[in-house]
Amino acid sequence: xxxxxxxxxxxxxxxxxxxxxxxxxxxxxxxxxxxxxxxxxxxxxxxxxxxxxxxxxxxxxxxxxxxxxxxxxxxxxxxxxxxxxxxxxxxxxxxxxxxxxxxxxxxxxxxxxxxxxxxxxxxxxxxxxxxxxxxxxxxxxxxxxxxxxxxxxxxxxxxxxxxxxxxxxxxxxxxxxxxxxxxxxxxxxxxxxxxxxxxxxxxxxxxxxxxxxxxxxxxxxxxxxxxxxxxxxxxxxxxxxxxxxxxxxxxxxxxxxxxxxxxxxxxxxxxxxxxxxxxxxxxxxxxxxxxxxxxxxxxxxxxxxxxxxxxxxxxxxxxxxxxxxxxxxxxxxxxxxxxxxxxxxxxxxxxxxxxxxxxxxxx
Numbered sequence: 001x002x003x004x005x006x007x008x009x010x011x012x013x014x015x016x017x018x019x020x021x022x023x024x025x026x027x028x029x030x031x032x033x034x035x036x037x038x039x040x041x042x043x044x045x046x047x048x049x050x051x052x053x054x055x056x057x058x059x060x061x062x063x064x065x066x067x068x069x070x071x072x073x074x075x076x077x078x079x080x081x082x083x084x085x086x087x088x089x090x091x092x093x094x095x096x097x098x099x100x101x102x103x104x105x106x107x108x109x110x111x112x113x114x115x116x117x118x119x120x121x122x123x124x125x126x127x128x129x130x131x132x133x134x135x136x137x138x139x140x141x142x143x144x145x146x147x148x149x150x151x152x153x154x155x156x157x158x159x160x161x162x163x164x165x166x167x168x169x170x171x172x173x174x175x176x177x178x179x180x181x182x183x184x185x186x187x188x189x190x191x192x193x194x195x196x197x198x199x200x201x202x203x204x205x206x207x208x209x210x211x212x213x214x215x216x217x218x219x220x221x222x223x224x225x226x227x228x229x230x231x232x233x234x235x236x237x238x239x240x241x242x243x244x245x246x247x248x249x250x251x252x253x254x255x256x257x258x259x260x261x262x263x264x265x266x267x268x269x270x271x272x273x274x275x276x277x278x279x280x281x282x283x284x285x286x287x288x289x290x291x292x293x294x295x296x297x298x299x300x301x302x303x304x305x306x307x308x309x310x311x312x313x314x315x316x317x318x319x320x321x322x323x324x325x326x327x328x329x330x331x332x333x334x335x336x337x338x339x340x341x342x343x344x345x346x347x348x349x350x351x352x353x354x355x356x357x358x359x360x361x362x363x
Contacts, residue, residue, distance in 0.1 A: 051161035059154050062124050063131075063147060077132055081120040084113070086342040092137055093146075099139040101146055103197075108204045111153055127154075149200055156195040163187055178219055185212055207246070214243050260284050310339045310348065 068076060090110040094102040101107070114129040121129075127150070134146040167184055189209065192201045221227070221235045240248045260280065267276050281290035317323065317331045340348050 051164050053158050053161040053165065056155055056158070059158060060151065062127050063151050063154075065124055065128065068128065073132075076125075077129070081117040083120055083343055083346045084117050087113070089113070090133075093134075095139065095142055099141050101138060101142040101149075103145075103149060103200050104203045107146070107149060107200075108153070111150060149196070152195040152197075152200065153204070156192060159191055159195065160188055163191065178216065178223060182216060185216070210244050211247060214239070214247050256284060306339055307348070307351070310335060 067073070090113045091106045093106055093110065094104065096102055110133055111130060114126045114133070115123075118126055130150055131147065134143055134150075138146055163184065167180070167187075171180065189205075192205070196204070217239055218236065221232055221239065224232070224235075227235065240251060263280055264277055267280065278290050278294065281293050285293070313335050314332055317328055317335070320328070323331065336345055336348055
C-alpha cells in the first residue's frame with residue numbers, strides 16, 4: 001500500500017458524496033488528520049449520518065502545503081491512484097488572450113476528477129495534484145486565480161456538510177419532504193456567495209440549479225392529490241415547455257430509452273431472437289447506435305461471467321473455517337487481482353460491499 005507523502009498521525013478522510021438534488025458534501029468514513037475540534041456537534045441520533053466538516057483555516061492550510069521536492073514530485077505525479085489510472089484526464093483549461101483563466105465547467109471537472117480519489121489518497125495529496133495540474137496548464141498570472149477558485153470550491157463543499165448537519169439536528173430524522181428539500185437547496189445556494197464569485201457560481205452550478213428546480217417542480221406536480229392523471233400530464237407538459245431546452249431534450253431522450261428498453265424486455269420475454277432486438281434498436285437509434293449497444297451487451301455479459309467466476313472462487317474462502325479473517329481478506333484480495341485490474345478492483349470491492357460479501361461481515 002502506498003504511504004502518504006505527509007507525516008501526519010492519521011489520514012485525511014474527507015470524501016465527496018452526492019447531496020439531495022445534486023449538491024456535494026465533504027464527508028468522511030475514516031479518521032481525519034485535520035483539526036475537527038471546531039466542527040459543530042449536532043448531538044443527533046446515531047442512526048443519522050454526520051457529515052465530517054473541518055475549519056476553514058484547515059482547508060486554507062492544506063492549500064498552502066509546501067511543494068514536494070523534485071525527487072518526490074517525479075514519483076508522485078507520474079503515478080495516479082488506481083481509480084484514476086485508467087480514466088481519461090479532464091479537458092485542458094481555457095485562458096483568454098490576456099492569459100487569464102476562463103472559469104467554466106472544465107475547472108470544476110478538473111477539481112472533481114482529482115478529489116474523486118479521496119480515500120485512496122489524502123485530501124492534501126489530491127490538492128497537490130490539482131495545484132500541479134493548474135501550474136502545468138496555466139500561465140503564471142492565472143495560477144493564483146485557479147488556486148483562489150479551488151479554495152472557494154473546497155470551502156463551499158465543506159460548508160454544505162455543515163448545512164446538512166444543521167438540518168439533521170433540527171429535524172432528527174432521515175426523511176426529506178418537498179418543503180424541506182426546497183429549504184435546504186435555498187440555503188445552499190444562498191451560501192455560495194460566501195465562497196465563490198458570481199462568475200464561478202454561474203459556471204459551476206447553473207445547469208445543476210436548473211435541473212434541481214425542474215425536479216422539485218416535477219415532484220410537486222406528482223404529489224398533488226387535487227389533480228387527475230390527465231391534469232398532471234398537462235402540468236408536466238407545461239413544465240417541460242417552460243424549462244431550459246437542454247432539460248426537455250434530456251427528458252425526451254430518457255423517455256425514448258425507457259420506451260425502447262420496455263420493448264426490448266417484452267421481446268426477450270417472448271423469446272425473440274437477437275435480430276429482432278437489433279432491428280428495434282436500429283429503428284430508434286440508427287445502425288451505429290444499435291451496433292454500439294450490441295458491443296455494450298457483449299461487454300456486460302463478459303463482465304458478468306468474470307464476476308460469476310470470481311464469486312465461485314471467493315465463496316469457498318469466505319465460508320471456510322480453515323482460515324483466520326486476516327487470511328481470508330488476503331486470499332480474497334489475491335483472487336480479485338487475478339480476475340480484475342485497475343479501476344475494476346474498486347468496482348468489484350463496491351459490489352462485494354453491496355452484496356455483503358465481506359469477511360468482516362461474517363458472524
